[in-house]
Amino acid sequence: MINTLLNERYRILKTIGKGGFSETFLAQDVFSSALRVVKCLKLSSTPSETAQELFETEIQILYQLGHLSQQIPALFDHFVEERSLYLVQEFIDGHDLAQETEHTQTWNQTKIIELLRQVLPALQFLHSHQVIHGDIKPRNMIRRKDGQLVLIDFGAVKFASSSSSVLLFCPICRRRNRRLHAQRTTIRAIAL
Ligand SMILES: Nc1ncnc2c1ncn2[C@@H]1O[C@H](COP(=O)(O)OP(=O)(O)O)[C@@H](O)[C@H]1O
Ligand SMILES: [Mg+2]
Numbered sequence: 445m446i447n448t449l450l451n452e453r454y455r456i457l458k459t460i461g462k463g464g465f466s467e468t469f470l471a472q473d474v475f476s477s478a479l480r481v482v483k484c485l486k487l488s489s490t491p492s493e494t495a496q497e498l499f500e501t502e503i504q505i506l507y508q509l510g511h512l513s514q515q516i517p518a519l520f521d522h523f524v525e526e527r528s529l530y531l532v533q534e535f536i537d538g539h540d541l542a543q544e545t546e547h548t549q550t551w552n553q554t555k556i557i558e559l560l561r562q563v564l565p566a567l568q569f570l571h572s573h574q575v576i577h578g579d580i581k582p583r584n585m586i587r588r589k590d591g592q593l594v595l596i597d598f599g600a601v602k603f604a605s606s607s608s609s610v611l612l613f614c615p616i617c618r619r620r621n622r623r624l625h626a627q628r629t630t631i632r633a634i635a636l
Pocket of ligand 1: 461462
């Protein structure tokens with residue numbers, strides 16, 4: 445795959461991630477020379493339609509919201525080639541939060557408050573568009589070189605109903621509503 449030119453435009457430089465059904469590459473846009481992140485879903489070996497639906501939702505949400513927030517990568521392109529579905533997104537130059545936490549057992553209060561101040565506006569922005577990230581964890585947050593936190597990996601993203609945040613406090617509704625479960629997971633992930 446390395447050195448392959450995709451869609452006559454994106455030169456694959458290296459592999460930067462490998463998930464359940466998808467693979468992620470650092471690439472260069474040969475038109476502009478800009479670095480891009482290319483994520484690939486192999487349609488031929490994707491066992492379920494759900495994986496494809498999730499990938500398509502990731503594309504849809506990044507197109508809609510990526511250009512509206514500095515804390516979400518912009519989506520520049522998507523295409524099908526050789527029975528694989530690709531998305532091309534903004535490369536966030538920095539390091540993920542897992543690298544910041546790996547040498548520290550506990551964070552002091554100041555650091556935690558600083559983290560919440562940085563990440564909560566991004567979640568609030570998503571929730572204000574009825575979108576739940578669904579996979580908040582240190583590896584899915586990149587601290588850009590300017591210090592700002594950016595959320596990545598919208599592979600588990602979901603649309604929520606506008607009433608979710610109210611229903612969140614109703615235990616019976618909570619059990620019935622999978623979307624709410626996703627939102628609780630977000631809150632729990634942030635709490636951890
Ligand atoms: N926009 C981005 N900018 C920089 N690196 C990224 C970006 N998106 C993903 N990555 C890197 O690629 C890895 C895999 O991408 P991700 O979207 O998290 O897929 P997966 O579903 O495999 O976890 C991430 O852990 C991160 O290191
Ligand atoms: Mg990830």
